Amino acid sequence: MSADQSVTVEVGLGDRTYDILIGSGLLSRAGAEISRRLPGTRAAVITDANVAAAHLDALKAGLETGGIQPAVITLPPGEKTKSFAHLEEAVDGVLAARLERGDIVIAFGGGVIGDLAGFAAGIVRRGMNFVQIPTSLLAQVDSSVGGKTGINSARGKNLVGVFHQPKLVLADTEVLDTLPIREFRAGYAELAKYGLIDRPTFFTWLEENWVRVFAGGPERAQAIAEACRAKADVVARDEFETGDRALLNLGHTFGHALEAATQYDGTRLVHGEGVAVGMALAHRFSSRLNLASPDDASRVEAHLRAVGLPWRMADIPGDLPDAEALLSFIAQDKKVSRGALTFILTRGIGQAFIAKDVPASEVLSFLKENHPGEQESRPGQQKMRPGQQKSRPR
Numbered sequence: 001m002s003a004d005q006s007v008t009v010e011v012g013l014g015d016r017t018y019d020i021l022i023g024s025g026l027l028s029r030a031g032a033e034i035s036r037r038l039p040g041t042r043a044a045v046i047t048d049a050n051v052a053a054a055h056l057d058a059l060k061a062g063l064e065t066g067g068i069q070p071a072v073i074t075l076p077p078g079e080k081t082k083s084f085a086h087l088e089e090a091v092d093g094v095l096a097a098r099l100e101r102g103d104i105v106i107a108f109g110g111g112v113i114g115d116l117a118g119f120a121a122g123i124v125r126r127g128m129n130f131v132q133i134p135t136s137l138l139a140q141v142d143s144s145v146g147g148k149t150g151i152n153s154a155r156g157k158n159l160v161g162v163f164h165q166p167k168l169v170l171a172d173t174e175v176l177d178t179l180p181i182r183e184f185r186a187g188y189a190e191l192a193k194y195g196l197i198d199r200p201t202f203f204t205w206l207e208e209n210w211v212r213v214f215a216g217g218p219e220r221a222q223a224i225a226e227a228c229r230a231k232a233d234v235v236a237r238d239e240f241e242t243g244d245r246a247l248l249n250l251g252h253t254f255g256h257a258l259e260a261a262t263q264y265d266g267t268r269l270v271h272g273e274g275v276a277v278g279m280a281l282a283h284r285f286s287s288r289l290n291l292a293s294p295d296d297a298s299r300v301e302a303h304l305r306a307v308g309l310p311w312r313m314a315d316i317p318g319d320l321p322d323a324e325a326l327l328s329f330i331a332q333d334k335k336v337s338r339g340a341l342t343f344i345l346t347r348g349i350g351q352a353f354i355a356k357d358v359p360a361s362e363v364l365s366f367l368k369e370n371h372p373g374e375q376e377s378r379p380g381q382q383k384m385r386p387g388q389q390k391s392r393p394r
């Protein structure tokens, strides 16, 4: 931490390289930080009603330090806002403010606002400047970094969008003090994901320090910075997900299907919770395929359970569509190539890898074994034991 209590992580993308600033008090100097990098620009802030109620006045005061008086577009909170209707509202608001291509769209909110506002910035006037001011833990550790933007379709998550990198990310850790605990936990799932992908010592550190991360001590900013460094590394080497970047999808193939299957109803399941269940399933599936020890799957499940996250399909309230329906959402995943399923599987904690050509029949049997409704409807059915040999995807 420097004297102004922030750390900087760089996302190295040549002439599109940008900084992620992480620390307390960043809202109060947002205008100065932005105008130093994008002098003389006007701006529109896109936010949601919860974030606006808690922090919009503070942001406006902070933007004044750079002489920025933004237009403000306030949308309803929640995953359903990632829709064509609200995209249109955001686009219209930016155009109504008569902003030019060189002006700035500021996403001020969680990942929903970041994804939607980033998409609007990517398509209005064929690409405007974009700044992320993430206010949820999930957005600070993941969604504000890397330039994936978009909206959902009833047919699947994030199916419509563009890659559009921000010019700057300002992650003010103080704003997390007003974040509901359920949302903090959901963001924690994406934080733990970085340990599970390829940083086993970070996962162990989280097992030992998660209480302090939740309590808001220096460990919180330390963990956010570690996740941002991990994500920045991957994005810098594979911006458009032609290879390694797919690792960031650990837990998402199952998780996205569960989000779509629950109609993006945030009362039942929010994205980070879907990722938590998805990561537990990805580890259990890996052990079922004899790729990883069942002890690793149990360790992941135990940690998710300890922090209060859902970790199995049975933890999702209400009925789920059957295993075939879940598989048909998985078949819409953007990692599908020539009809073949791709999953992020693992050889152990911190040893995730990209598995192509995963047989749909294996996925279907696994879903059936883990589906609460199907288990009830098929009493006495022989279950695959952990470690039982199955064919291995490459």
Ligand SMILES: NC(=O)c1ccc[n+]([C@@H]2O[C@H](COP(=O)([O-])OP(=O)(O)OC[C@H]3O[C@@H](n4cnc5c(N)ncnc54)[C@H](O)[C@@H]3O)[C@@H](O)[C@H]2O)c1
Binding pocket: 048, 049, 050, 051, 054, 077, 078, 079, 082, 109, 110, 111, 112, 113, 115, 135, 136, 137, 138, 139, 142, 143, 144, 145, 146, 147, 148, 149, 158, 175, 176, 177, 178, 179, 180, 183, 186, 187, 190, 270, 271, 272
């Ligand atoms: N683009 C990416 O790389 C990427 C990465 C991860 C997730 N995502 C997307 O992010 C979305 C999930 O983001 P999220 O978990 O931030 O959800 P979210 O944006 O819905 O925010 C969660 C809730 O917290 C509220 N909130 C946010 N900040 C607050 C604050 N400081 N104080 C009080 N309330 C606050 C919001 O109003 C909302 O009700 C999903 O759509 C997911 O697909 C994108």
Ligand SMILES: O=C(O)C(=O)C[C@@H](O)[C@H](O)[C@H](O)COP(=O)(O)O
Binding pocket: 142, 145, 146, 148, 157, 158, 190, 241, 245, 246, 248, 249, 252, 334
């Ligand atoms: O940045 C990425 O790449 C990720 O995969 C991060 C994920 O946490 C995030 O949920 C992302 O939006 C998923 O991307 P998608 O391409 O599977 O929709």
Ligand SMILES: [Zn+2]
Binding pocket: 142, 190, 252, 271, 275
């Ligand atoms: Zn995610």
